Amino acid sequence: MEHEATTNTGLWVTIFNVISFAVVVFVLGKFGWPAILSALKTREDQIRKDLEAAQKAREEAEASRRELERSLAALESKAQEIVQEAKKKGEQTQAALLREAQQGAKELMEKTKSQMSQERQKLLVSLRSEMGTLVALATERILKRKADHSLHADLVEESLKELEKMSKDAS
16 A cells, blocks of 8 residues: 555656646746747847848948048049159259250350350451561561551551461361
8 A cells, every 4th residue: 555655646746746837837838938038039139130230330341441442542543643743844844954954055155156256356366467567577677678658568468368368278
C-alpha cells in the first residue's frame, strides 16, 4: 500500500504540476505574452528606425562626399586656370620686356651710329683744315715764299678733294 500511496502522491504531484504549468502558461499567455510581444515589437520597430536612420545618414554622407568631390574638382580646375593665366601673363610680360630691350638696343645703336657719323664729319672737317694749313706751310717752305691767299685756298681745295677721294676709296 505504501507503494500505492507513493504512486498516488506522485500522480497528484504530477497532476498538480501539469495544472500549475497550464495556469502559468494561461496567465502568461493572457497577460505576459502580449507584453513580451509588445516589447519585442517595440524593439523591432526601434531597430528598423535605427537602420533606416543609418541608411539615410549613409546616403546623405555619400551625397556630401560626391558634392565635395565636385567642389574639389571645380577648385582644381579653377586653380589650373589661374596657373595658366599667370603663366600666360608672365610670358606676355617677358615678351614685352624683350621687345622693349631690343627696341632700346636698336635706338642706342642708331644714336651711337649717328654720333659716330657726326664725330667722323667733325674729324674730317678738322682734318681738312689741318691738312690745308700743313699743305700751305709745306708749299711755302718749298717755294720759300709766302703764298698768297688765293693760291693758298686753291691748294687747300685740291688737297681736300684728294683727301675725300682717299677717304671714299678707303670706305
